[in-house]
Amino acid sequence: MVSQQIIRSLACVLALSLGWPAGASQLVKTLPSETPEKFTPSVEGFDYTKREVMVPMRDGVKLKTFILIPKRVTKDAKAPIIMTRTPYNAGGRVTRFNSPRLLAAVPQMNDTTVDAGYIVVYQDVRGKFGSEGDYVMTRPLRGPVNPTRVDHATDTFDTIDWLVKNVPESNGRVGAMGGSYEGYTTLMATVNPHPALKVVVPFAPMIDGWMGDDWFHNGAFRQGAALEFIYGQQSTRSGAFKFWWGEYDIYDTFLRAGSAGALAKARGLDQLGFWRAISEHPSYDAWWQEQAVDKLLAQLPIKVPMMIVGGLFDQEDIYGSPALYKALAPKDPTGQLVHLVMGPWNHGQGRREGRALGALEFNGDTAGWFRSKVMQPFLDHYLKDAPKPSTPRVLVYETGADEWRQYDHWPRSCAVACVEKSRSMYLLSGGRLGFEAxxxxxxxxxxxPAKPVPYRPRPNLPMSAPDSGWGEWLVDDQRHAGTRTDVLVYQTEPLTEPMRVAGQPIARLFASTSGTDSDWVVKIIDVWPDEVPSKPSMGGYQQMLSADIFRGRYRASPSNPQPLTANEALHYEIPLPQVNHTFQPGHRIMVQIQSSWFPLYDRNPQTFVPNIMFAKPENYVKATQRIWRAPGKSSQIDLPVLRTR
Incomplete structure (x- = not known):
């Protein structure tokens, strides 16, 4: 062992050889830090200034807020504010790239507002990241579910009030914009809105989490996405903990776990308030109904002009945008205040680039065109006194034809130059699909249940995996499912002329099961010709167009689940996601029917239990499923067909 004397001697020699001053040979415990106590970044070359403030709310809680002001905006050359309130880290939102250019620093959603010289504001909602207070998932409005004096509506009101009084560069007008959860907070701004709020643009807003948005679809639990999202949102204020899987293919993870409740418990979700709440409310009871945004806003006057934006292939919130428009349109008979735009987009794609989705390619950047030519003139009119644009009441992209279409109403209503007619396509013998009874x-x-149908070709990856392709599964090729023995397939002959559909398809099934509960999945598919010379990879492609799941126990009532009578043909009416599509000549129309869509949705045990979230292994049984095609029991798909005059 080297003695301390030798170490001191070596240190002395080293000190002398380096020319250190006398006494430096004594060993020191620390060196002076080379990091300053406070570092001030040099931003002289930036084209904007950034202010970080804590904005006080009426209950004393302060919310972290970032205000980005273009340098061309001054107290003499004022600009409007475009605001987004987020649970996804406002600080990260305004540093998308560490850039001296505001256009690069903020999300792509803000590209046209930056070009227009707007002041950009991002704020952490209460309880998340830099904001004080308690976090509640999609905090409900004050009322039966929220007995406090604050909600997103009051927080937005208080924030706007502070901004117009404390940002001297503002022209006193504010717009709210955001997508998904941010779309929800955008809509909450319209409840008792601040007078300075002049316009809102909610992208793919969360509207009704039980009927068809994030958490359930017609009673079936969206476990594959919900558990991971809830864990990330509520385990910590900063989202530091990430859901862990432990394997590449989560099909196996969910199958081994059994029920959704069993996997949630194994990952610690029973500590999280929102998981406990939704697992205690598997049916559409008052807890869900009192939070449904479309129902809430339908009871209030429309005070703020609104452009509702959705995606025809939104894998997370496909229900919300059209449901909200349907609820509000009757309150705006002239179509001046409420507008609907539906693009060929997945969740969030309307805020980014929209040239393609999966294997599908569109006519240019559909999302960029929309923001520049439709959204920005709409905002400028209300926020900058620009001329009133000729904004369509309803603007929907027509897939298959790759054109934008304007409509006077939506859905199941027609544009000026066409006639709408609902046509029933019947499921026929021999796997045929046709218009004859x-x-x-x-x-x-x-x-x-031991071999559920995967919702996309395996391996099934977590939605957050870098290579998951989560945003593309609603346009996946469905040949992987159609070859299974537990999936029924019906299709037409190749079409000899185009068939244009616009609106909401409805599946009307007569179905029986040998069990006492069952799920029914219905998919409408556009089958491409066997050969596509211009794009060979699309030969025979089975492009999913509209699909959804329905949990049988809710056949009579979504709020009062009942066991099914075994082996009795029962009628089901299943509304499917809305479409705007042309089936081209040479293509076929296909319908697939199955009883599982795993692991995106939890498995139905096919035995009636009070709460499927906590079904036991012994509850899961095989069941013989029958789809009837008999007189008086004809299963059919009602399509909203449009014919030109």
Whole structure:
């Protein structure tokens, strides 16, 4: 062992050789820090200034707020404010790239507002990241579910009030914009709105989490996305903890866990308030109904002009945008205040680039065109006194034809130059699909919970995995499912002329099960020709167009689940996501029916239990499923067909 004397001698020699002053040979415990106590970045070359403030709310809680002001905006050359309130880290939102250019620093959603010289504001909602207070998932409005004196509506009111009084560069007008959860907070701004709030643009807002947005679809729990999202949102204020899987293919993870509740417990979600709440409310009871945004806003006067933006292939909130428009349009008979735009987009794509989705390619950057040519003139009119644009009441992209279409109403209403007619396509013998009524019979398959139908080709990856392709699954090729024995397939002959559909398809099934509960999944598919010379990879592609799931126990009432009568043909009416599409000549129309969509949705045990979230292994049983195609029991798909005059 080296003695301390030798160490001191070596230190002395080292000190002398380096020319250190006398006494430096004594060992020191620390060196002076080379990091200053406070560092001030040099931003002289930036084209904007950034202010970080804590904005006080009426209950004393302060919310972290970032205000980005273009340098061309001054107290003499004022500008409007465009605001987004987020649970996803406002600080990260305004440093998308560490750039001296505001256009690069903020999300792409803000590209046209930056070009227009707007002041950009991002704020952490209460309880998240830099904001004080308690966090509640999509905090409900004050009322039966929220007995406090604050909600997103009051927080937005207080924030706007502070901004117009404390940002001298503002022209006193504010717009709110955001997508998904941020779309929800955008809509909350319209409840008792501040007088300075002049316009809102909610992208893909969360509207009704039970009927068809993030958490459930018609009673089936969206476990594959919900558990991961809830964990990330509520485990910490900063989102520091990430849901862990432990394997590449989460199909196996969910299958081994059993129920959604079992996996949630294994990952510690029973510590989180929102998981406990939704697992205690698997049915559409008052807790859900009192939070449904479309129902809430339908009871209030429309005071703020609104452009509702949605995606035809939104894998997370496909229900919300059209449901909100349907609720509000009757309150605006002239179509001056409420507008709807539906693009060929997945969740969030309307805020980014919209040239393609999966294997599909569109006519240019549909999202960029929309923001520049439709959204920005709409904002400028209300925030900068620009001329009133000729904003369509409803603007929907027509897939298959790759054109934007204007409509006077939506859905199941027609544009000026066409006639709408709902046509029923019947499920027929021999896997045929046609307009003639069926002669009789049924088709059957065995649904085995031990081998559920995957919602996309395996491996099934977590939605947050870098290579998951989560945003593309609603346009996936469905050949992987159609070859299974537990999936029924019906299709037409190749079309000889175009068929244009616009609105909401409705599946009307007569179905029976040998069990006492069952899920029914219905998919409408555009089957491409066997050969596509211009793009060979699309040969025979089975492009999913509209699809959804329905949990049988809610057949009679979404709020009062009942067991199904075994082996009895029961009628189901299943509304499917809305479409605006042309089936081209040479293409076929296909319908697929199955009883699981795993692991995106939790498995139905096919035995009636009070709460499927906590079904036991012994509850999961095989069931024989029958789809009937007999007179008086004809299963059909009602399509909103449009014909030109």
């Amino acid at each position: 069926p002669a009789g019979g049924y088709d059957e398959y065995v649904s085995d």
